[in-house]
Amino acid sequence: xxxxxxxxxxxxxxxxxxxxxxxxxxxxxxxxxxxxxxxxxxxxxxxxxxxxxxxxxxxxxxxxxxxxxxxxxxxxxxxxxxxxxxxxxxxxxxxxxxxxxxxxxxxxxxxxxxxxxxxxxxxxxxxxxxxxxxxxxxxxxxxxxxxxxxxxxxxxxxxxxxxxxxxxxxxxxxxxxxxxxxxxxxxxxxxxxxxxxxxxxxxxxxxxxxxxxxxxxxxxxxxxxxxxxxxxxxxxxxxxxxxxxxxxxxxxxxxxxxxxxxxxxxxxxxxxxxxxxxxxxxxxxxxxxxxxxxxxxxxxxxxxxxxxxxxxxxxxxxxxxxxxxxxxxxxxxxxxxxxxxxxxxxxxxxxxxxxxxxxxxxxxxxxxxxxxxxxxxxxxxxxxxxxxxxxxxxxxxxxxxxxxxx
Amino acid sequence: xxxxxxxxxxxxxxxxxxxxxxxxxxxxxxxxxxxxxxxxxxxxxxxxxxxxxxxxxxxxxxxxxxxxx
Numbered sequence: 001x002x003x004x005x006x007x008x009x010x011x012x013x014x015x016x017x018x019x020x021x022x023x024x025x026x027x028x029x030x031x032x033x034x035x036x037x038x039x040x041x042x043x044x045x046x047x048x049x050x051x052x053x054x055x056x057x058x059x060x061x062x063x064x065x066x067x068x069x070x071x072x073x074x075x076x077x078x079x080x081x082x083x084x085x086x087x088x089x090x091x092x093x094x095x096x097x098x099x100x101x102x103x104x105x106x107x108x109x110x111x112x113x114x115x116x117x118x119x120x121x122x123x124x125x126x127x128x129x130x131x132x133x134x135x136x137x138x139x140x141x142x143x144x145x146x147x148x149x150x151x152x153x154x155x156x157x158x159x160x161x162x163x164x165x166x167x168x169x170x171x172x173x174x175x176x177x178x179x180x181x182x183x184x185x186x187x188x189x190x191x192x193x194x195x196x197x198x199x200x201x202x203x204x205x206x207x208x209x210x211x212x213x214x215x216x217x218x219x220x221x222x223x224x225x226x227x228x229x230x231x232x233x234x235x236x237x238x239x240x241x242x243x244x245x246x247x248x249x250x251x252x253x254x255x256x257x258x259x260x261x262x263x264x265x266x267x268x269x270x271x272x273x274x275x276x277x278x279x280x281x282x283x284x285x286x287x288x289x290x291x292x293x294x295x296x297x298x299x300x301x302x303x304x305x306x307x308x309x310x311x312x313x314x315x316x317x318x319x320x321x322x323x324x325x326x327x328x329x330x331x332x333x334x335x336x337x338x339x340x341x342x343x344x345x346x347x348x349x350x351x352x353x354x355x356x357x358x359x360x361x362x363x364x365x366x367x368x369x370x371x372x373x374x375x376x377x378x379x380x381x382x383x384x385x386x387x388x389x390x391x392x393x394x395x396x397x398x399x400x401x402x403x404x405x406x
Numbered sequence: 407x408x409x410x411x412x413x414x415x416x417x418x419x420x421x422x423x424x425x426x427x428x429x430x431x432x433x434x435x436x437x438x439x440x441x442x443x444x445x446x447x448x449x450x451x452x453x454x455x456x457x458x459x460x461x462x463x464x465x466x467x468x469x470x471x472x473x474x475x
Binding site: 106109110112113114282339343344346349352356357 | 421422423424425427428436438439440460463464465466467468
């Protein structure tokens, strides 16, 4: 167990990205794209001694190989951190490997199909408009704090059957787990415990009262042997849905609005050609993929010709894969009508994001409703855009002014 | 004229990204887990050939085969 609960010192600034990369360096947080290009031109797989040893595949092909190789790479740890305490608080199926993975994943898939998302869509549209109502008269807002953050939290709360008003609590836990947790094990464990306590209450309530929501669906699910899931399994999956379902989509919607705020031609095109939205959403997902996952090397192997040794973590950068010019011509350009786009924003292989259909629907609806009500907007020159640190990248502060400039 | 197209989704590869269903809803169905299957025997009706190629080109798992009969 992690009794020591170390809080690691600040990381020294990086001077040699190829041999000493650090995804928590402020320059990576601010603008990772040139760093990935530099690393990719050096090698398909690079290594750092930081984080107790970690690889980074830099090409689409290397990322694809690792994502498909569950024999040499385990998902039991899905965040690269300074510490590697014993694995506790599992969240199946994201932290599961074969053969446990498939049955755990199959339980979660039916509530997240595109058809299920269509039924949720009207509520998400209403959420977007309720949020816009709160700030549209101001002529400006911090779109990350007032809009993009709340859309996925309220949507997932609605699906789970927990009060949408508890949103701020969820946002706090996610910040403590995904951002503070990289360096501060104590903050992470505290947040996990608080979250578990919260959900345990909702599980208990449903043992007495019938509800029609995702928590009940999970509680009523049976495993392969016909047994109901343990409370621990339900709890782990609920933690996963909350953590994975919020700041990821928050980031994707935010990065899309950031792009549209500074790219009037794309904004005008989306308004003029609304039928382009599904293709545009895929391209925005490619260009600004929020989620980097992790694996742990279990057995020695080679990836794209590079030796990979056990004891190391892997930063599985789907965002870097999606900027690989060998697969995507003009990889650094946002091409709203890109025809061929096999992007890996939702991962590749068995761990494909279970919420990908939810995320796409939320992104589409959030952008459509914003553009309907606020067709003209731009970055506020008096404000500053701030990007999240860690393995989910998106704007956490996004000040925008409504209306035409000048 | 080229021959008729036939599509097939490899169930060992499909991971349910659902890109094909979004791009070519006439040619693909999703099952209860969201995994894709070709409609009927996979024959592509005339006029939908481009959609078949588009679906193949956008499948992240390279799970869609398109063959010309």
